[in-house]
Amino acid sequence: xxxxxxxxxxxxxxxxxxxxxxxxxxxxxxxxxxxxxxxxxxxxxxxxxxxxxxxxxxxxxxxxxxxxxxxxxxxxxxxxxxxxxxxxxxxxxxxxxxxxxxxxxxxxxxxxxxxxxxxxxxxxxxxxxxxxxxxxxxxxxxxxxxxxxxxxxxxxxxxxxxxxxxxxxxxxxxxxxxxxxxxxxxxxxxxxxxxxxxxxxxxxxxxxxxxxxxxxxxxxxxxxxxxxxxxxxxxxxxxxxxxxxxxxxxxxxxx
Amino acid sequence: xxxxxxxxxxxxxxxxxxxxxxxxxxxxxxxxxxxxxxxxxxxxxxxxxxxxxxxxxxxxxxxxxxxxxxxxxxxxxxxxxxxxxxxxxxxxxxxxxxxxxxxxxxxxxxxxxxxxxxxxxxxxxxxxxxxxx
Amino acid sequence: xxxxxxxxxxxxxxxxxxxxxxxxxxxxxxxxxxxxxxxxxxxxxxxxxxxxxxxxxxxxxxxxxxxxxxxxxxxxxxxxxxxxxxxxxxxxxxxxxxxxxxxxxxxxxxxxxxxxxxxxxxxxxxxxxxxxxxxxxxxxxxxxxxxxxxxxxxxxxxxxxxxxxxxxxxxxxxxxxxxxxxxxxxxxxxxxxxxxxxxxxxxxxxxxxxxxxxxxxxxxxxxxxxxxxxxxxxxxxxxxxxxxxxxxxxxxxxxxxxxxxxxxxxxxxxxxxxxxxxxxxxxxxxxxxxxxxxxxxxxxxxxxxxxxxxxxxxxxxxxxxxxxxxxxxxxxxxxxxxxxxxxxxxxxxxxxxxxxxxxxxxxxxxxxxxxxxxxxxxxxxxxxxxxxxxxx
Numbered sequence: 001x002x003x004x005x006x007x008x009x010x011x012x013x014x015x016x017x018x019x020x021x022x023x024x025x026x027x028x029x030x031x032x033x034x035x036x037x038x039x040x041x042x043x044x045x046x047x048x049x050x051x052x053x054x055x056x057x058x059x060x061x062x063x064x065x066x067x068x069x070x071x072x073x074x075x076x077x078x079x080x081x082x083x084x085x086x087x088x089x090x091x092x093x094x095x096x097x098x099x100x101x102x103x104x105x106x107x108x109x110x111x112x113x114x115x116x117x118x119x120x121x122x123x124x125x126x127x128x129x130x131x132x133x134x135x136x137x138x139x140x141x142x143x144x145x146x147x148x149x150x151x152x153x154x155x156x157x158x159x160x161x162x163x164x165x166x167x168x169x170x171x172x173x174x175x176x177x178x179x180x181x182x183x184x185x186x187x188x189x190x191x192x193x194x195x196x197x198x199x200x201x202x203x204x205x206x207x208x209x210x211x212x213x214x215x216x217x218x219x220x221x222x223x224x225x226x227x228x229x230x231x232x233x234x235x236x237x238x239x240x241x242x243x244x245x246x247x248x249x250x251x252x253x254x255x
Numbered sequence: 256x257x258x259x260x261x262x263x264x265x266x267x268x269x270x271x272x273x274x275x276x277x278x279x280x281x282x283x284x285x286x287x288x289x290x291x292x293x294x295x296x297x298x299x300x301x302x303x304x305x306x307x308x309x310x311x312x313x314x315x316x317x318x319x320x321x322x323x324x325x326x327x328x329x330x331x332x333x334x335x336x337x338x339x340x341x342x343x344x345x346x347x348x349x350x351x352x353x354x355x356x357x358x359x360x361x362x363x364x365x366x367x368x369x370x371x372x373x374x375x376x377x378x379x380x381x382x383x384x385x386x387x388x
Numbered sequence: 389x390x391x392x393x394x395x396x397x398x399x400x401x402x403x404x405x406x407x408x409x410x411x412x413x414x415x416x417x418x419x420x421x422x423x424x425x426x427x428x429x430x431x432x433x434x435x436x437x438x439x440x441x442x443x444x445x446x447x448x449x450x451x452x453x454x455x456x457x458x459x460x461x462x463x464x465x466x467x468x469x470x471x472x473x474x475x476x477x478x479x480x481x482x483x484x485x486x487x488x489x490x491x492x493x494x495x496x497x498x499x500x501x502x503x504x505x506x507x508x509x510x511x512x513x514x515x516x517x518x519x520x521x522x523x524x525x526x527x528x529x530x531x532x533x534x535x536x537x538x539x540x541x542x543x544x545x546x547x548x549x550x551x552x553x554x555x556x557x558x559x560x561x562x563x564x565x566x567x568x569x570x571x572x573x574x575x576x577x578x579x580x581x582x583x584x585x586x587x588x589x590x591x592x593x594x595x596x597x598x599x600x601x602x603x604x605x606x607x608x609x610x611x612x613x614x615x616x617x618x619x620x621x622x623x624x625x626x627x628x629x630x631x632x633x634x635x636x637x638x639x640x641x642x643x644x645x646x647x648x649x650x651x652x653x654x655x656x657x658x659x660x661x662x663x664x665x666x667x668x669x670x671x672x673x674x675x676x677x678x679x680x681x682x683x684x685x686x687x688x689x690x691x692x693x694x695x696x697x698x699x700x701x702x703x704x705x706x707x708x709x710x711x712x713x714x715x716x717x718x719x720x721x722x723x724x725x726x727x728x729x730x731x732x733x734x735x736x737x738x739x740x741x742x743x744x745x746x747x748x749x750x751x752x753x754x755x756x757x758x759x760x761x762x763x764x765x766x767x768x769x770x771x772x773x774x775x776x777x778x779x780x
Contacts, residue, residue: 004256072382079733080432093729096652114729123575129514130503136333145330146380150503151426151496154514156436160576162728166436166496168427178382180350186379187425188496201335245575 045139046222047195048250049209050229050238051113053091055216063113064088066211067193072184074171083165085193086115086208094241095253113217115208116163116193117241117249118142124155124164133190140250141195151188160245164192222250290370293362298355307356308339319375322349350381358384389537392765393758400761407754414747417740418493426496429741434733435724439745440494442720444487446596446712447752448521448567449589451483453597454528455560456626462553468618471767475601477532478759480560483597484525486752493744513569520563527556532759540766564589571723579656579723582644588637589715595630596711598623599704604760606701613764624700628688631707635681638714656722659732667732670721673713680710 067073067086074083088111092099099108122142125135132149135142156164170187178184182198185191196206204210209217220229229252238252258264299305307314309321325347328334337345346352357363360383368375396404421428431438457476460466492498509515531552538545568586575581602623605615645653658664660674684706686693693699726732737745 008256081427082433089729093731096730127512127514127574129509129512129518130500130507131509132503134331138333143330147326147330148500148503148507149497150500152491152494152514153436153496154512154570157577157723158574160574160728162434165433166431167425168429168431168496169425180382180384183350183380183382186376187427190496197333201333242576247575 044223046250047118047139047141047200048220048222048229048252049195049206050218050232050252050254052216052218052232052254053110053112054254055214056111056113057214058111060214061088062211062213063208063217066207067196069177070179070196070207071182071194072171072175072178073191074174074184075176076169076171076174081168083167083171083191085165085191086113088112089114095239098239112253113208114161114163114241115251116142116195117161117247117251118193118195119250120248121246123158123160123245123247127154127158129154136197139197139200141197141200142192143194143197144189144191146183146185146189146191149189151190153190155190160242160247161249164190166190287370290366292366293359294357296356296358298358302356306341308337308343308345308352309341322353322377325349349377350384354384389533389540389762389766390758392762396761400757404754404757407750407757410750411747411754414744414750417743418747420740421493421744422498426494428738430735430737432733432735434727434731435721435735437494437720437724438735439737439741440490442716443745443748444490444494445567445589445720446716447483447487447490448564449593449711449715450597450600451480451487451524452560452564452590452593453601454480455557456594456598456630457601457623458553458560459557460622462550463557466622468616468622472601472605472615472619472623474532474536474763474767475604475760476597477528477535478763479597479601479756480528481525481532481759482752482756484521484528484563485755486748487521488525489748489751490745493748513566513573517563517566517570520559520566524556524559524563527552527559531556532763536763536766539770542770561590564593571719576728577723578652580719582641584637584640588634588641591630591634591637592711592715593630595627595634596708596715598627598630599707599711602627603701603704603708606697606704613767620697620700621695624688624694624703627704627707628685628694631681631685631688634711635685655726659725660718660722664726665732667725667734669734669736670717673717677710677713677718680706680713684710 064084064086068075068084071085073085076082090108091110091112092108094112094114118141120135120140122133122135124133125131125142128134129152130148130150132145132147133142133155134145151166153166156166167185167187167189172178172184175184196204196208199206206217206219209219218229218232220227222230224230232254233252236254238254240249240252243249294305309317314321325337326349328337329347335347337347339345348355354360367373417428429438429440454473454476457469457473461469461473492501495501504515504518531549534549535545565586568589571577571580572582572585602620605613605620605623642657645657655664659667660670662668663671684703687699687703687706688694693703721735725734
């Protein structure tokens with residue numbers, strides 16, 4: 001190529017690069033608005049939940065139905081596309097290391113409620129390339145930002161508990177009854193239990209806790225020494241899932 | 256620098272630029288009127304003071320920035336209350352607050368968006384409350 | 389130099405047409421995937437990474453193999469590789485482009501891919517993978533093109549290329565160390581949580597990549613480009629040693645898992661090689677991989693067969709496919725079986741998924757074809773120029 005033509009292309013490429021590097025600026029002011037938390041000063045909080053396995057009734061799905069209803073979780077009707085925020089597994093699947101042949105049969109098949117553990121050291125947060133999933137410092141909840149998620153599923157691979165579900169299809173047609181007070185999700189993002197942070201912001205308990213008639217789910221603030229969950233963890237022996245991995249899960253199972 | 260086949264190249268370039276700029280000159284002289292936006296909803300009718308979160312001309316120009324800011328603040332920072340420039344405390348919710356008053360999405364939001372060829376994808380996830388008459 | 393790709397034999401154009409057709413079919417199915425969602429593939433809640441990410445993982449290795457040609461030539465002045473380093477560099481370019489494409493194709497929200505740049509997350513290995521892969525692509529493209537262009541003009545390459553070449557050597561190691569880290573850092577996946585993951589990646593890369601280059605060289609022998617017997621035999625030895633090391637590493641894994649008898653670790657290997665709880669979709673594939681590896685090693689270790697180009701080509705094909713199965717199918721999918729809740733969900737790719745995969749491979753092969761056509765044509769031209777005497 002002739003020298004001058006080469007120079008032309010070089011300059012053109014450089015200019016294009018320079019234009020593209022111009023930083024994006026947000027437009028306009030915000031009309032002078034600002035923000036505040038709902039309610040008073042936020043105390044120190046670390047939300048956690050204790051599941052009393054002795055109280056779970058055989059065949060009961062109250063917590064699951066409540067959660068999935070309130071959060072517009074779809075029911076695809078097949079295990080391939082399945083999305084679940086909270087569900088039951090037999091004891092030997094949840095605590096494989098604790099099972100042994102001489103264990104009572106009712107223990108081995110005990111339905112154990114499993115959900116996102118909202119770990120203190122969450123591997124899913126560590127691996128997310130866009131910080132679409134992040135841990136809230138003020139209360140320990142591991143949050144999902146569905147606007148930012150690119151659907152790479154690194155978090156699904158990273159979760160040691162299988163707590164996360166990917167939307168492999170559009171969920172809207174499969175939601176039994178859409179609750180207008182909460183958004184749905186769209187295809188291509190990963191979702192999971194959010195500890196009902198929208199209800200906590202209104203001072204209400206998570207939907208699963210409220211729905212449980214046996215009061216098997218105890219939810220509270222671990223930083224508050226007077227909370228019920230602190231009492232129950234102090235008085236009774238509790239297990240956590242895969243504690244050896246160092247994730248510091250915050251769902252405690254009372255046997 | 257010698258331009259081989261200069262006639263063909265320049266002719267082709269002109270045709271290409273002409274086709275590219277069709278949106279600019281095709282409608283020359285006739286600009287269709289912006290669609291009328293209906294503010295006639297029961298919620299707005301029952302408002303004592305008919306004002307939005309911010310003044311109307313600000314909202315017209317910047318509602319997308321405001322919504323964007325709201326979503327970032329609610330999801331990523333956990334704040335849910337917006338203090339408007341007129342001092343009102345407003346809950347930051349697209350479906351509950353914005354559509355709470357503008358419950359006629361088709362005659363309000365969609366009318367203008369369809370006209371200007373904007374396709375916001377909020378509604379893939381955010382639920383449109385049932386339109387009340 | 390791009391114009392060199394626009395003229396070729398009927399075989400060339402026939403090959404290009406086939407590739408473009410396959411790309412078109414792949415693109416059509418990708419549009420379907422965009423509209424339906426990733427559910428159109430065989431992926432499920434449990435097996436959340438499958439064919440696309442498996443291809444990406446395998447191709448990262450192939451891309452890094454360029455270093456096996458660059459290192460001996462530029463660092464140790466091994467002259468025999470002088471003619472073929474460009475082939476390694478161009479293979480790297482085509483492979484990395486395929487890698488990046490497979491990642492995009494696997495995303496649930498590909499239109500948001502820019503978020504990885506807008507919200508950089510240095511604690512995420514995927515962020516670093518993006519950095520090193522794009523860096524490697526840029527390096528090889530610039531190095532390959534500049535060196536080839538200089539060669540064509542009969543001039544030594546410009547001085548600034550040398551530091552880039554030296555940089556590309558550790559960079560090649562880094563691309564699959566980082567890719568291995570994607571898997572090796574996850575506490576919940578015991579199949580991948582092993583320090584030998586990165587070494588395994590390196591071993592299989594240095595076997596599969598050069599095997600592919602060697603295959604191309606041996607095929608090319610039929611159409612005129614001669615890399616030289618020494619280069620071919622050295623490459624063959626590199627493939628041999630790398631294959632031995634790869635197989636050795638796998639055997640190390642098997643020892644650790646089955647001697648320690650830890651059930652959680654054993655389950656994955658049992659699923660792969662004998663089946664678990666009645667599920668065994670991958671078992672025939674793994675035994676095919678082992679058979680191919682054994683055949684390739686027999687052919688490669690025996691000098692009688694290694695030095696005959698027909699057998700060598702067979703051995704290279706066996707190496708490539710054996711490692712493609714092991715890394716492409718055996719590694720990624722097995723990490724998810726059994727699931728963290730000890731359940732087995734098997735995976736079977738769907739037709740759209742396979743066609744999209746074939747489409748991306750076709751795109752990569754097309755890029756490789758174009759680049760190799762340019763490189764080999766340039767080398768032929770230089771070769772014939774230096775052989776003609778003035779006045780003829």
